[in-house]
Amino acid sequence: MSIKTPRAAAGLAALILVAGCSSSGGSPGQAAGATSGAGGSAASSEPLVVYTGGSGDIQPIFNPYLPGALGGGGTIFEPLFFYNTVRSEGAPRPRLGESFSWNDDGTELSISLRSGVKWSDGRPFTADDVVFTLKMITEHKAMNGTGYQGKATATDATHVVIKFDEPAFVDGPQVLGRIWIVPEHKWKDIPDPTKEQLREPVGTGPYVVDELKPQAFTLKANPDYWGGEPAVKKIRFPSLSGNQSGATALKAGQIDWQTGPVPDIANVEQSYPGYKLITTPVNQMVLDTCANAELGCKGPQTDPAVRQAIYHAVNRTQLNALAFENTSAEISPSMALLQRDQAVISGRLQNKVAPMQPDAARAQQILESAGYAKGADGIYVKDGKPVKLTLKTVAGWTDYITAADTLGQQLAKAGIKVTVQQLSYNEWADARGRGDFELMLDSLYQGPAADPFYVYSYFYSTDSTDKVGGTPGANISRFSDPDVDRAIAELKKINVSDTAARQPYFDTIQTRVEQSMPYVPLLTQGTINIYNARKFTGWPTKEDLYAFPAAWQAPDASEIYLRLRPTGK
Structure with missing residues (x-):
C-alpha cells in the first residue's frame, strides 16, 4: 500500500498522525542541525523527493483537517507536542508548546x-490561536x-488553560499531539472550514508551499522557523x-524516500x-x-456472522507471503x-491472536448457525440473498491489489463471493467517508501515545461516526455499541497509571470488538x-526509532524532515 488515510485526521476527516526530533528532548530545529550549511550550500539546495x-x-x-490534505500535519501546521507512538518515551517532545501539567x-x-x-x-503566534483552533x-x-x-482559555499570550467537565487524562496526548494549530487571523473569516481547501496556507511549521503542479508539489524551508531553517531546503512530492x-x-535514483x-x-x-x-509493524x-x-x-x-466467518476463513500466512x-x-x-x-490484552478473549491458518469448519458453523445455507453455486444464501460482497481497493497499490485477489480466492472456499473493484485514491477515500462500500482493505492507525485506548476511541466510538452519507470521524464502519461507549467514557476518567482500574473496561471493549x-x-x-x-543522513533506524517512519504519517514525517541532512553526494 502507500497513502495513509487520516482518519487520523481521518485518517479523515482525513487521517493523519504525530512527531518530534531529538532523543534528548531538544527542539526539532536544533536536533536537525537545521541552521547554516548542513551538508554545504550545494547539498542544501538538493531536493528531498518523497513518494x-x-x-x-x-x-x-x-487544510490539515480535510481528507487528502497535502504536506501533512507538522510540516506546515504544527501540534503542541510530539508523542512517539512506536517507542514509549518519558515525556513528549516540545513543538509549539514548552510544558504542560494537570490538576x-x-x-x-x-x-x-x-x-x-x-x-x-x-x-505572531499566541495563545489566542490555540484557543481559536x-x-x-x-x-x-x-x-x-x-x-x-x-x-x-488564554490566560496570557503564552499560556492556555483547558477545563473538562470530567477527568480527561487520556485526552492530553490527543489535544497536545494530534491537533494542528491554525492562525486565527486567517481562519476566522472562513465560512465553513470543513470545505475550505486552503490553497495558500499560513502555518508555523518548518516548511511553506513553494510550487504546485498537477503531477507534483514542492515545499520549501521556512527561513523564519522558530527552530532554525531546516537543512533540507526543498521537499518534492511527485x-x-x-x-x-x-x-x-x-531504481533510477529519482526518489529519495518511498513508503510502500x-x-x-x-x-x-x-x-x-x-x-x-x-x-x-505498527498499523x-x-x-x-x-x-x-x-x-x-x-x-x-x-x-456479524458474516464478518466472523470472514475472520475465520482467511489464510493469513498465505496472505502475508503472497501480498506482503x-x-x-x-x-x-x-x-x-x-x-x-501485551499486559492489557484481555484474558476473556476467545483468541488473543488471530489464527494464521484458516478454519473452514468454524466459518461454516458460524454461517449455518446464523441461518445461511449453501446454494447450488456454492455461495451461502439467507432469505434469498447470497453472500456476495464488493471489496474496494486503490488502483496502483500493488500489494493491496494482490491481497484483495488473494482474499477473494480464500473466501470463495468458504462460500463467500468477493468481487474486487479498483478505484482511484480520491474515489476510494470518498466512498470510504460516505459509507458507500461493503468491504475495503485499510489499516487502523495508532493514537498519539502508546495506549490502545486511542484505537478504541477513534474507530469504535459512536461519537466518532455518522450515518451513511454523513461525515464521520475515524469510525467509518459506523459501529455503535453502548457497552463500548460506556467503557470508553470510563477510561477517559482514569489516570493512565492506574492499570488495575483500567483493565475491566479494556476487557469489555476487547470482548465486544x-x-x-x-x-x-x-x-x-x-x-x-x-x-x-547516500544523499541524506539522519533517518530513523531500529536503534533510534525517534519517529514512526512512514512518508504519509503526520507529524512523524515532519520530524524526519527536520532530522535529515544532505550529504552532497
Whole structure:
C-alpha cells in the first residue's frame, strides 16, 4: 500500500498522525542541525523527493483537517507536542508548546507555549490561536477526530488553560499531539472550514508551499522557523501511477524516500545501491466493513456472522507471503498491539491472536448457525440473498491489489463471493467517508501515545461516526455499541497509571470488538520504508526509532524532515 488515510485526521476527516526530533528532548530545529550549511550550500539546495503513494492529478488541498490534505500535519501546521507512538518515551517532545501539567483530578490542563514564534506571514503566534483552533474543532464534528470536548482559555499570550467537565487524562496526548494549530487571523473569516481547501496556507511549521503542479508539489524551508531553517531546503512530492512506478523511479535514483513495497524486499540494498530499508509493524491491517444497518449500511457484511466467518476463513500466512513478502506480523482481535500492549490484552478473549491458518469448519458453523445455507453455486444464501460482497481497493497499490485477489480466492472456499473493484485514491477515500462500500482493505492507525485506548476511541466510538452519507470521524464502519461507549467514557476518567482500574473496561471493549468485528483483523502491517542513505543522513533506524517512519504519517514525517541532512553526494 502507500497513502495513509487520516482518519487520523481521518485518517479523515482525513487521517493523519504525530512527531518530534531529538532523543534528548531538544527542539526539532536544533536536533536537525537545521541552521547554516548542513551538508554545504550545494547539498542544501538538493531536493528531498518523497513518494507517498499518490496517483492522479494533485488537488490543491492544504487544510490539515480535510481528507487528502497535502504536506501533512507538522510540516506546515504544527501540534503542541510530539508523542512517539512506536517507542514509549518519558515525556513528549516540545513543538509549539514548552510544558504542560494537570490538576490532581484530571479536569484542568495548563499549557505553556513557546514564545517568539511567528506565522509564515510574519504575524505572531499566541495563545489566542490555540484557543481559536480548539473552539473551531468543537464546532465542526468532521474536524474533531480526537473527540475533544474541553473549554480553552488564554490566560496570557503564552499560556492556555483547558477545563473538562470530567477527568480527561487520556485526552492530553490527543489535544497536545494530534491537533494542528491554525492562525486565527486567517481562519476566522472562513465560512465553513470543513470545505475550505486552503490553497495558500499560513502555518508555523518548518516548511511553506513553494510550487504546485498537477503531477507534483514542492515545499520549501521556512527561513523564519522558530527552530532554525531546516537543512533540507526543498521537499518534492511527485504523483505516480502506483507502487510499480515508485519502484522504477527508485531504481533510477529519482526518489529519495518511498513508503510502500518493491519487488524482492529482502535484497533492497543490493537492488538499489545507496538505499536502505526499515520495516516497522505498527498499523493494523483490516477489512473495513460498513457494519451498521441502523445507520444506513447495506449488504451481507452488516451481519456479524458474516464478518466472523470472514475472520475465520482467511489464510493469513498465505496472505502475508503472497501480498506482503512476509513483512507483516500477527494481529490480535482485541485490536491492541501484541508486543506493545501485551499486559492489557484481555484474558476473556476467545483468541488473543488471530489464527494464521484458516478454519473452514468454524466459518461454516458460524454461517449455518446464523441461518445461511449453501446454494447450488456454492455461495451461502439467507432469505434469498447470497453472500456476495464488493471489496474496494486503490488502483496502483500493488500489494493491496494482490491481497484483495488473494482474499477473494480464500473466501470463495468458504462460500463467500468477493468481487474486487479498483478505484482511484480520491474515489476510494470518498466512498470510504460516505459509507458507500461493503468491504475495503485499510489499516487502523495508532493514537498519539502508546495506549490502545486511542484505537478504541477513534474507530469504535459512536461519537466518532455518522450515518451513511454523513461525515464521520475515524469510525467509518459506523459501529455503535453502548457497552463500548460506556467503557470508553470510563477510561477517559482514569489516570493512565492506574492499570488495575483500567483493565475491566479494556476487557469489555476487547470482548465486544472480537464478537462484532466491524473491522476484520488481518495482519499487523509491516510499514516498508526505503530511503536514500547516500544523499541524506539522519533517518530513523531500529536503534533510534525517534519517529514512526512512514512518508504519509503526520507529524512523524515532519520530524524526519527536520532530522535529515544532505550529504552532497
